[in-house]
Amino acid sequence: MATDLPTTLQYTAEHEWVDEGSPATVGITAVAADALGDIVFVELPAVGDEVEAGAVIGEIESTKSVSELFCPVSGTVVEVNQSVVDDPSLVNTDPYGEGWLLRIEVVSTGALLSAQQYGALNP
Amino acid sequence: MTAAGTPDATAPATGDPMTELRSPLHDEHVALGAVLTSFAGWQMPLRYTSDLAEHTAVRTAAGLFDLSHMGEIEVRGPGAGAFLDRALVGDLSGLRVLGARYTMVVQPDGGVIDDLVVYRTGDDVYLVVANASNHDVVLHELRERADAVRGEVGDVDVVDRSAATALVAVQGPHALAVVEALDALVPDPAAPADVTPATLRYYACLPMRFEGGPVLVARTGYTGEDGFEFFVDAAAAPALWRALLTAGAAHGIAPAGLSARDSLRLEAGMPLYGNELDRTTTPHDAGLGRVVKLGKVDADGRPLPFVGRDALAARAQSAPARVLVGLQGLGRRAARHGYDVVASTAPDAPVVGTVTSGAPSPTLGHPVAMAYVTPEVSAEGRELAVDVRGRREPVRVVPLPFYRRPR
Numbered sequence: 094m095a096t097d098l099p100t101t102l103q104y105t106a107e108h109e110w111v112d113e114g115s116p117a118t119v120g121i122t123a124v125a126a127d128a129l130g131d132i133v134f135v136e137l138p139a140v141g142d143e144v145e146a147g148a149v150i151g152e153i154e155s156t157k158s159v160s161e162l163f164c165p166v167s168g169t170v171v172e173v174n175q176s177v178v179d180d181p182s183l184v185n186t187d188p189y190g191e192g193w194l195l196r197i198e199v200v201s202t203g204a205l206l207s208a209q210q211y212g213a214l215n216p
Numbered sequence: 217m218t219a220a221g222t223p224d225a226t227a228p229a230t231g232d233p234m235t236e237l238r239s240p241l242h243d244e245h246v247a248l249g250a251v252l253t254s255f256a257g258w259q260m261p262l263r264y265t266s267d268l269a270e271h272t273a274v275r276t277a278a279g280l281f282d283l284s285h286m287g288e289i290e291v292r293g294p295g296a297g298a299f300l301d302r303a304l305v306g307d308l309s310g311l312r313v314l315g316a317r318y319t320m321v322v323q324p325d326g327g328v329i330d331d332l333v334v335y336r337t338g339d340d341v342y343l344v345v346a347n348a349s350n351h352d353v354v355l356h357e358l359r360e361r362a363d364a365v366r367g368e369v370g371d372v373d374v375v376d377r378s379a380a381t382a383l384v385a386v387q388g389p390h391a392l393a394v395v396e397a398l399d400a401l402v403p404d405p406a407a408p409a410d411v412t413p414a415t416l417r418y419y420a421c422l423p424m425r426f427e428g429g430p431v432l433v434a435r436t437g438y439t440g441e442d443g444f445e446f447f448v449d450a451a452a453a454p455a456l457w458r459a460l461l462t463a464g465a466a467h468g469i470a471p472a473g474l475s476a477r478d479s480l481r482l483e484a485g486m487p488l489y490g491n492e493l494d495r496t497t498t499p500h501d502a503g504l505g506r507v508v509k510l511g512k513v514d515a516d517g518r519p520l521p522f523v524g525r526d527a528l529a530a531r532a533q534s535a536p537a538r539v540l541v542g543l544q545g546l547g548r549r550a551a552r553h554g555y556d557v558v559a560s561t562a563p564d565a566p567v568v569g570t571v572t573s574g575a576p577s578p579t580l581g582h583p584v585a586m587a588y589v590t591p592e593v594s595a596e597g598r599e600l601a602v603d604v605r606g607r608r609e610p611v612r613v614v615p616l617p618f619y620r621r622p623r
Contacts, residue, residue, distance in 0.1 A: 127251075130475060131268040133576045134548050152605075154550060156267045156575055157475050159605070185266075 097123055099189050103165070103202075104211035110189065111165040111205065116172070116196040119165060121153065124215045126188045129155040132181040137162075137173045137195055144170060146203025151194070153184070162194070165203055172196040233259060239284040240382045240450035244457050248471055255474060256348035258285040263473040270476035271578045274439050275621075277468030278388035280460055281477060287351030288381040288447065289344040289358060295370030296340050298514075302369065302522050303361040304332070305499060307509040311336045314408070316419040316436055319507055320499055321357055326527035327495040328502075330354050331487060333436060335421050343377075343432070343447070347489045351378060361523060382453030386460060387443030387480075389621070390467040395444050397463035400427045413444065426456055438477065440484025441621055482573050482584060485542060485617030491553055491572045492540060492586055500531050501588070503540045503616075508532070538569065539594040542618055543602065543611040545583025550576045551602035551611065557587045561601040561608040568593045571602060577618060584618045585611070 102110040108125035112118045126132065134154040144150050144164045151162035173195045177183050184192040206214070237258045239245070245252065250261035261282060263270060273279045291300060297309030306319030313336050321329045330350035335343040346354040358374045366372055386394050395401065395413045403409070404423040411422050413433060421434035429452045437443035448456050461469060478488070487493050492502050499508050508528050512520040519525075545551065557569035569589030577584040585602065593600060596615055601608040 130263060131266050133268075134550075136549075152549075154576070156271075156479055156578065157262075159550075159552065 098208040098212050100208040102189070103205040103207065105163060105165045105203070105205060106211075106214060107163045108215075109163055109165045111202075114196075116168075116198045117166055118193045118196050120188055120193040121162070121184060122211070122215075123188045125160070126185050126192070129153065129160060130157050131155055132184045135162075135177055135181045135184065135194065137178065138170050140170055140173060142170045144168065144197060146201065153181075164197075165205060166197055166199045167201045167203070168197045168199040170195055171198050237285070239282050240453040241282045241284060241384075241457050244454055245282065245471075250471075250473060253474060256285060256351075258348060260285055261471070261473040263475045264471045267473075267475040267479065268578050270470055270472035271479050273468060273470035274388045274441055274472055274476060274480055275579055276389065277470070278386055278390040278394050278443075278464055279439070279472035279476065280457070280464065280469055281385040281387065281472050282457070283383040283385055283445070284381075284450070284453065285348035286378075286383050287346035287348060287354060288377040288383070289346060289351075289355055290375040290377050291342045291344055291358065291362075291372060292338075292340055292375065293370065293372040294340055295366065295372040296342055297336075298369035299362055299365055299372040300334065300342060300344075301512055301520055302365050303358060304334070305508045305522065305524060305528065306334070307512050308334055308336070308342065311342075313337075313339060314411075314421050316421055316434060318419075320493075320504075321354060322499070322524035322528070323495060324524055324527065326498040326524045326531055328489075328493045328497050328499060329357060329495065331489055331493055335432070335434060337421065337423070337432065345383075350489060380450055382448050382450045382456075383445060384448065384453065384457055384460065385437055385443060385445045386464070386469070387437045387439040387441045387472075388469075389442060390464070390469070391441065391443040393467045394460060394464040394469055395433070397467065398426075398459055399463070400459055401425070401431070401433075404430070416444075418442075426452060426459075431456065438484075438486055439480040440486070440617065440619055441480075478573075479575050479578055482575055482586070483577050483579055483617065483619035485586070485619075487586075488573060498528060498531050500528070501536065501538060501540065505532060536591055538588040539591050540572070540616075541569075541587055541589055541594050542614045542616040543571075543574075543585040543587055543600070544614045544618070545574075545585065545602075546599075546610040546612060548583070549604045549607070549609050550574050550583035551585040551587070551604060551609065556603040557589050557611075558601045558603055558608060559593065560599070561610050563608070565601065565608070568600065574602075579619050583611075586616070589613075
């Protein structure tokens with residue numbers, strides 16, 4: 094799994110990814126999506142919400158389990174992926190692409206890992 | 217992202233892969249790319265591809281399950297039937313040969329030790345199938361109870377066949393077609409000649425031969441679909457597994473893991489030990505009072521003193537403190553095992569029950585749950601709510617099962 098990690102992204106130990114765009118795009122990793130199984134429901138913050146790195150900002154629910162979504166960065170939510178809200182399976186099929194979750198105008202970042210560091214934690 | 221809420225019994229867990237038991241089909245699962253999970257001390261397949269795809273395969277075509285972690289305990293001897301009547305809540309001596317029955321073993325106070333399926337495979341031979349998590353305790357109870365009554369009922373032996381026995385299930389509307397396509401499955405010369413898989417009745421079994429070895433084929437299952445279960449020698453299990461996948465390919469068969477098994481049985485309203493049933497629960501609490509045969513009599517026509525009888529006779533007469541109900545989720549979030557049921561979505565609404573199992577229903581497209589609630593709020597149509605991690609999601613009491621297969 095770790096071999097598929099995009100090296101252009103940064104990661105949290107809790108399995109979120111964030112890119113370096115402005116605004117930054119946030120999603121969850123393929124490792125996390127595989128562990129959850131088929132994702133059937135995502136709950137995301139609203140556009141305009143102020144979010145804080147390390148805080149719980151949503152939930153991801155699969156047939157088998159529920160997980161909390163932690164925010165990798167602090168800032169303001171400027172966009173949520175309505176396609177994923179409508180079809181949560183996009184997180185399973187394309188976690189680094191169509192399955193992105195939200196975009197945040199970043200003020201500061203939290204503790205982030207490189208692909209290599211995240212991969213080492215999730216061999 | 218991190219796990220929230222209480223995990224289901226079949227959610228991925230972190231056991232020690234070095235000390236866990238492995239199914240005789242372990243290599244088959246690895247070859248199929250299964251995600252393995254720790255379950256009741258076993259490493260078993262959680263899923264092969266997708267929970268939803270496996271669930272849907274069972275509802276629309278056929279699924280193949282490895283259930284080798286279940287406990288198989290043979291009870292045999294001239295006293296076997298009379299002994300089981302004394303040890304279990306059901307009437308087992310009244311079961312016809314090659315019949316099967318859903319029953320329970322309970323404590324003296326009526327609390328459920330395990331729910332069981334018992335097959336009568338001969339005049340004096342019964343196969344008791346226990347849940348994996350309760351295999352040891354059921355074996356222990358049966359042996360102790362046999363020691364206690366052997367003098368009265370006659371000779372009876374309790375033999376653990378679990379390690380030598382694999383259990384494979386084919387479930388789904390195409391299950392019969394899959395079994396009929398299995399060329400290496402042939403009649404057992406000693407079995408009734410007029411019974412075939414096609415004519416085998418629900419909750420009945422038939423000894424057959426697979427590649428020369430014995431296999432007990434039963435029309436039972438845990439998914440709400442038609443299907444067959446195969447009790448087979450562990451050494452023969454991989455060949456049977458592969459043959460079923462090959463024979464089933466044209467019928468849409470898919471290997472299915474514990475995750476699909478759990479969502480299927482929930483839709484079918486079937487209890488899971490550790491969720492709907494446990495030692496604090498009587499069969500009556502779970503709406504399964506019908507399995508308790510208080511009318512059992514001994515050879516002289518006197519009421520039969522089976523373990524738990526007095527407590528369950530009293531329980532049958534009293535008003536229930538709680539009732540097992542089905543809940544349809546009206547929102548998108550699923551209630552899960554252990555969540556509080558509350559009287560309404562109002563923030564101060566009182567707790568009226570507890571969810572025992574819950575998940576999004578793949579077949580129905582909305583969340584479903586089973587829950588114990590107080591009798592006052594148990595009427596069909598009653599709107600309640602479930603506290604889903606601090607938010608009150610509306611639910612409605614609906615009849616069980618949630619899903620019934622079209623006949």
